[in-house]
Amino acid sequence: MVKVYGCRISYFTGKLETYLRFRSMDYECLPTVGNQRRIRAGAGAVQMPVVELEDGRWLSDSTPMIRWFEDQQDAPSIYPETPTLRFVALLVEDYADEWLWRPAMHYRWSYRQDRQYASGAIFDDLLKDRWIPRWLGRRFLTQRQRAGFVRGDGVTRETWDHVERGYLTVLDRLEAIFNQRDFVLGDSPTIADIGLMGPMLRHFGQDPTPAEIMRNRAPRVYEWVARMWNARPGPGTPSLISGIDTALGDLLGEVAETHLAQLRENAVAYAQGAKRYDQVVQGCSYIQVPVSRYRVWCLERLRKEWAELGEDSKSEVRAHLPGTEGAILWEESPSIVPDYDLENRAPFNLGINVFGRGVPPR
Numbered sequence: 561m562v563k564v565y566g567c568r569i570s571y572f573t574g575k576l577e578t579y580l581r582f583r584s585m586d587y588e589c590l591p592t593v594g595n596q597r598r599i600r601a602g603a604g605a606v607q608m609p610v611v612e613l614e615d616g617r618w619l620s621d622s623t624p625m626i627r628w629f630e631d632q633q634d635a636p637s638i639y640p641e642t643p644t645l646r647f648v649a650l651l652v653e654d655y656a657d658e659w660l661w662r663p664a665m666h667y668r669w670s671y672r673q674d675r676q677y678a679s680g681a682i683f684d685d686l687l688k689d690r691w692i693p694r695w696l697g698r699r700f701l702t703q704r705q706r707a708g709f710v711r712g713d714g715v716t717r718e719t720w721d722h723v724e725r726g727y728l729t730v731l732d733r734l735e736a737i738f739n740q741r742d743f744v745l746g747d748s749p750t751i752a753d754i755g756l757m758g759p760m761l762r763h764f765g766q767d768p769t770p771a772e773i774m775r776n777r778a779p780r781v782y783e784w785v786a787r788m789w790n791a792r793p794g795p796g797t798p799s800l801i802s803g804i805d806t807a808l809g810d811l812l813g814e815v816a817e818t819h820l821a822q823l824r825e826n827a828v829a830y831a832q833g834a835k836r837y838d839q840v841v842q843g844c845s846y847i848q849v850p851v852s853r854y855r856v857w858c859l860e861r862l863r864k865e866w867a868e869l870g871e872d873s874k875s876e877v878r879a880h881l882p883g884t885e886g887a888i889l890w891e892e893s894p895s896i897v898p899d900y901d902l903e904n905r906a907p908f909n910l911g912i913n914v915f916g917r918g919v920p921p922r
């Protein structure tokens with residue numbers, strides 16, 4: 561039985577829970593609040609989720625955690641065997657983790673009915689035994705999340721429509737994929753599906769405003785969320801697509817134009833020692849978004865995976881990535897200076913938050 565410290569409506573806790581259910585692994589959910597000192601000592605940073613194993617070891621960060629759990633399995637892996645699909649799956653996971661975060665936080669905290677629901681749910685889960693009046697706790701949570709992860713992450717009147725377009729586009733791209741097959745890459749879940757469950761399960765599929773949009777605009781995605789929540793490995797070997805088809809290629813185009821564009825600008829800003837930076841994504845200007853040291857590491861890991869691909873795989877993936885944004889995967893880049901997990905110990909290293917000490921600093 562592993563202990564998962566998180567919250568019942570948290571993005572990355574939902575991603576990890578989907579994986580643990582898929583592998584029929586028992587877990588116990590515990591709140592981070594009240595356990596911060598132990599979490600910081602064991603896992604390095606307080607974020608959701610962190611995991612405590614029965615032998616006392618701590619794990620942080622859903623991406624390396626799932627990879628480590630998967631290494632212990634004696635079953636067909638959720639990381640595709642073919643190098644092209646493996647790379648695509650990792651890229652989609654990273655896009656789901658790091659790019660879809662902004663629209664997910666925007667819908668949850670910018671719309672009144674969504675923030676009323678979320679602040680109540682988080683309060684009841686994390687704060688109700690803390691001697692804080694419910695109204696005050698909810699107000700504190702709303703202000704923290706809106707100031708930090710919405711306005712503080714570049715959502716303004718000017719970027720609002722583009723942020724929402726990112727959600728509508730991923731719905732359309734996935735709807736086209738699920739019109740052809742049950743999961744992103746074939747008849748079984750891969751790490752691409754698990755990654756997408758971060759935003760889709762506890763935010764887009766559950767918060768009132770984006771869930772209504774999902775039901776009406778992309779019913780197959782809505783159905784996939786439930787299918788993923790209940791997914792278990794099939795009896796045989798997973799049957800995945802033989803290469804990148806049009807529907808998947810269209811999703812990859814969006815991933816490159818948005819997520820890879822942001823990863824590049826973030827890495828450049830980090831190398832310059834900046835705390836915030838401006839970026840243009842699909843023609844939309846985001847002013848003074850927070851720099852993330854963690855995301856420099858994400859980019860470095862993707863570049864390593866890219867470097868290990870054979871020439872055939874590289875050209876197959878490249879054909880679906882717009883050159884300007886895709887190039888950050890293959891060009892020599894002096895601006896990528898990872899300085900996290902240099903000993904390659906993740907998920908057993910001391911973790912860091914995606915931004916500052918949790919919320920993006922002002």
Ligand SMILES: N[C@@H](CCC(=O)N[C@@H](CS)C(=O)NCC(=O)O)C(=O)O
Pocket residue numbers: 570571572573606607608609620621622623657913914917918919
């Ligand atoms: N890279 C981490 C990210 C975890 C994360 O950022 N979780 C969010 C909540 S879903 C969090 O803890 N944010 C920090 C905060 O709100 O203080 C992972 O993949 O697990």
